[in-house]
Amino acid sequence: MADEILAQALAALSISPTATISHEPTTSPAQWKEVISANAETPKDFELIKVLVYKPKTAKTATPVPVVVIAREATETNSTAIGKQLNLKELRLAAPELLQEFFGLDKDSLSPFAIDLASFGKVVTVIDPSIADSTSTFAIHASSSSSTIFVSGKDIANYLKSLETDATKLQDLAAPGAAAAAPAPAAKAPAKEKEDAKIEGAVQIAIGVKKEVDFAGWYTNVLIKADMLDYYSVSGCYILKPWSYSIWEEIQTWFNTEIKKLGVQNSYFPMFISQSVLEREKEHIEGFSPEVAWVTRAGQSDLEEPIAIRPTSETSMYPYYAKWIRSHRDLPLKLNQWNSVVRWEFKNPQPFLRTREFLWQEGHTAFLTKEEADQEVKEILDLYRQVYEDLLAVPVIPGIKSEKEKFAGGLYTTTLEGFISTSGRGIQAATSHCLGQNFSRPEMFNIFVEDPNDGSKSHVWQNSWGLSTRAIGVMVMVHGDNQGLVLPPRVASVQAIVVPCGITAKTTDEQRKKINDSCEALAKTLRDKGVRAKADLRDGYTPGYKFNDWEQKGVPLRLEIGPNDLAKNQTLTVRRDTGAKNPVSLDNIGQTVSDLLATIQSDMFNTAKTNYWSHVKAVTEWKDVVPALDGKNIIAIPWCEQEACEDEIKEKSGRAAEPQDERAPSAGAKSLCIPFDQSHWPAIEVGKTKCTGCGKDAKRWTLFGRSY
């Protein structure tokens, strides 16, 4: 249906579009964006157009005159303002019946070209006038359509104008609101002060999609707009741009320092694992085999045996551990790798959270005794906790995984569980596994040391532990807002951005230079004090554009310097996390800013922690489980720790659940972890406290939740 309409409209257009792309129907804006980005025909720069239909308050006896608004996707359309402009009352988004009545289609088939001569006469059509003026290319895509066309703004306006009659004219959408979120193009440098006022005054949703409304769309938009990531032509793989990769580098630097203190050394094992080696540990490989990518050909030659790309390196490394470990002196052996692994998931991929290739570190250690292994498992988990809590300001709850959820082939798994309050889902943040002697036993990799006295063999105790770039995704989800990314200072590659302000058409070159020089000097002072600071002296961009740009990118602190600030020897500090503005003296500014960054870091963590714990609901009766989950919480229950009970909780809570976001892997609740710290809840009374799931005796409080 939508396709036919497009075809008709295109035929009516005397010009040909920049590009027309056919693709499979998509089920979400994010998926559409991925499909489109991956297509080589897609113009390298385009904007999206949205079509909104409103119904004004109309007397019951009268025929309504719907209002059709055609605007840039990123523009916030304020129905009150539009109503005021058109002198119509109480505009509300139109019901499906109305769309059917006027256009003969549903909202997923709407596009500017869905308006024809017949419908144009019956509605009021309002277009953002900047679309027609723009040099941009616009993507026209009705969400039910399996094609997307790219046309100029002029062509859209011309098409709609071609429908005009004396009685019905196309109307321009008035500012403010309309042009608010559109970045000021470089060519429009003059008259900056006026534009600043507009941007600062207007309510903006720079990110285009509200976090609370379309979380998946918001997430991908933030990543793209903050320049963290781009889609890639191989599905499920993403490009980590410098803005996100630098966060990974910060994590690497800190973590490397810490593990080296523990005697861990970095190394590199090949990414390939031969089939026979990979399949040596049965339980382990069962956990991974559906997702293993196989190389079967090199150049034009088929390989004799297919070779796997590592999904994790246990089986790659342990044959050599068996070779290298010969005596007590060779223990402990502690190696780590920073590499990428491949798990070819067929579920919906999601940047950072579930990708087919991802970056991580994997530590693999071997000890003589279980005690040493146990201790290291905890030490590493605590380093991971510090990465999340101290670097990324993301609160996590440390605990142990249930038998069902532990690492395939391991003895036990400790974990950090994070929480995404917008979706109400738990997320596994990092894991530190004790493998016990499962991989070292004689029938496996046979890793042992011999007692020099009696020749007796001791098989080693092993751990493996990993932290991946998923951490970055969790950080984005926890802190980001409708202005974009919010970076915790410790991992921000730019911690403070200095922006010159108050430069008008009347500003002399000398004054302008003075302001710019002061900004650069301030940035330098801060850098000398160890603050990662930068002055944004780009010509031809308004301060408002710059504010918006750095806010989207999540820079923790903005420092503004204008003529007044210079006169008063001050700078205006603007916090990204709270928006709080505060003028501070330039005297001792290095210390002031360092302190402020530390405050931001700790405030961000505390806010997120309060939020997390407000969503952890202790539930002791089954009837409260699903309502708590549906209320976007995770639950703490006294639990029996039986696998059958866990299965049943998942099944029952899934059945009862409301329909979920299509990106969510599962709507049933699974166990997240058994927290080490049980003191948050009343003590379990053995034989008395019953399991919320099955009513049998409970052992420990356990977190359950829907999860990523």
Add this chain to the structure above:
Amino acid sequence: MADEILAQALAALSISPTATISHEPTTSPAQWKEVISANAETPKDFELIKVLVYKPKTAKTATPVPVVVIAREATETNSTAIGKQLNLKELRLAAPELLQEFFGLDKDSLSPFAIDLASFGKVVTVIDPSIADSTSTFAIHASSSSSTIFVSGKDIANYLKSLETDATKLQDLAAPGAAAAAPAPAAKAPAKEKEDAKIEGAVQIAIGVKKEVDFAGWYTNVLIKADMLDYYSVSGCYILKPWSYSIWEEIQTWFNTEIKKLGVQNSYFPMFISQSVLEREKEHIEGFSPEVAWVTRAGQSDLEEPIAIRPTSETSMYPYYAKWIRSHRDLPLKLNQWNSVVRWEFKNPQPFLRTREFLWQEGHTAFLTKEEADQEVKEILDLYRQVYEDLLAVPVIPGIKSEKEKFAGGLYTTTLEGFISTSGRGIQAATSHCLGQNFSRPEMFNIFVEDPNDGSKSHVWQNSWGLSTRAIGVMVMVHGDNQGLVLPPRVASVQAIVVPCGITAKTTDEQRKKINDSCEALAKTLRDKGVRAKADLRDGYTPGYKFNDWEQKGVPLRLEIGPNDLAKNQTLTVRRDTGAKNPVSLDNIGQTVSDLLATIQSDMFNTAKTNYWSHVKAVTEWKDVVPALDGKNIIAIPWCEQEACEDEIKEKSGRAAEPQDERAPSAGAKSLCIPFDQSHWPAIEVGKTKCTGCGKDAKRWTLFGRSY
């Protein structure tokens, strides 16, 4: 033949070997080692046995009595000492005829089990007595044999003893020499002083194979013994152990700092490239396609289209450069990645130098003008030069590649050419390419910026540049000696090792503690001064064992502390590069050691540089070309720069060449580079100076050589 003998001997043995492995015949010890290491049946720890047959000086009329020596592979057997022990004169390695006469086989079929009742009676058989006592497993492999058996030392001795008659007994090989290179086992802790003396007195070839005699064997032995690397079960892939990976980390840290100063940012692109994208640039893909590894299956599902693992990332990155680069403001774009790439070579792999997966960095930059691109190409090449010369102490000659040797699809390639004097071969050390507009042109990736005034398009100028872990291999080859690795201080993870000495059985616990504490204190003092120092306080190892261990591992400086040193407030410094020993005062030791390390660094570079240039022969007549090459030199010739001439030089020099090491990829000389600095040679007179290759007009002096 050898196989039958083994089978017979095994039948004679009443015990069964630890393992028997059948494999393809191998052509070198290195290849055998690789085959054996990759086999899952191979015991995790074993030593090699060698069998040497000597003929003593014998009167012409007399029948000689050959001496058969059975020793550990690593033990240096001194024929003079053996002769002295047996009271025989002028032992010489036996000629093939003699082996045929006594054993009915050639030297490649010799093994302890090749000695039978008949031959045993006619020869003198000498065995290292420590073999029979050893708890080690020994590999018995005649080089012509397609199997290897693993037996205990006791079994070897028992077999030989079973051949004894009253007339002929098995003899023990006397120390010194025999036990010299064998590490003192942990259980033999007492009586250290005596063993030290032995080790210090004996001439050792710790590495087992002489660099000048079997370079390929020496190279792999050094890498294994220095704990740099291990073989891996997927052929052509190797494990980088911490001792080598830490060198890579040093390079990364330094290079990252430098490129960030140039405005380069790190990022990460997926390892996968879809077939269609990979094949977009024809010339480029032709250069790589025979070596591309293809993923065709994930889990049990065949992929719709095979996906390549990146051999390099031009085609992975540039579609996104086209997307991201929109205006002049987006230039220059400078991204770098640290990753691994896969080139599935079918030639003989060699650790670090030619491996199927290798670690590198690849920089990819885009500029508005050719001038900017040209400048960066040189800046990056100079950073690479600093990595080699300043960090690795490896001299290189910067220049430009010939058209034939330049990067596939690029405009021109600048390169650093290194030299391995032992093999007389050049080696490409690092390359910095100007791609010109070949990848940005409209029919390729179409990367351009638009002029905001007139809308005209400028396609960008691009560079790509890479440095790989090959650098580590070159460093090993250039500096290593017959004691093992020699590390330049700047990249050594341990720059100074402090070894306690002079502890004897009579040493009191108090004295021992005092010496150990002094060593630890010295190491700490050095660490506080920024020296990467460590005290080797391992119990149960003799100082001699420790000396040997750290020498093999190439630690630049050893500091010995014994009772005498303590009394004199001094330490004995021993340089790894020269062996020079010098007592120095402990006062101001931090500065003394720092200075000494700086001296070692610069001496190592200067020595290598002098050596390099002594092997660069200016040749102006064809007749001198092949002799110069055969003399293990590279040549500088006035060259016409024509591709046909280059082909002919390669062909003619290859035809004339002597047989080469089987690992060498080609015996013909190819152009290495046209050095930027032409001042080493007489100025080319245009129209007068003729090309050494073809006699036409020469343009510039160009380096040609056999190469890796």
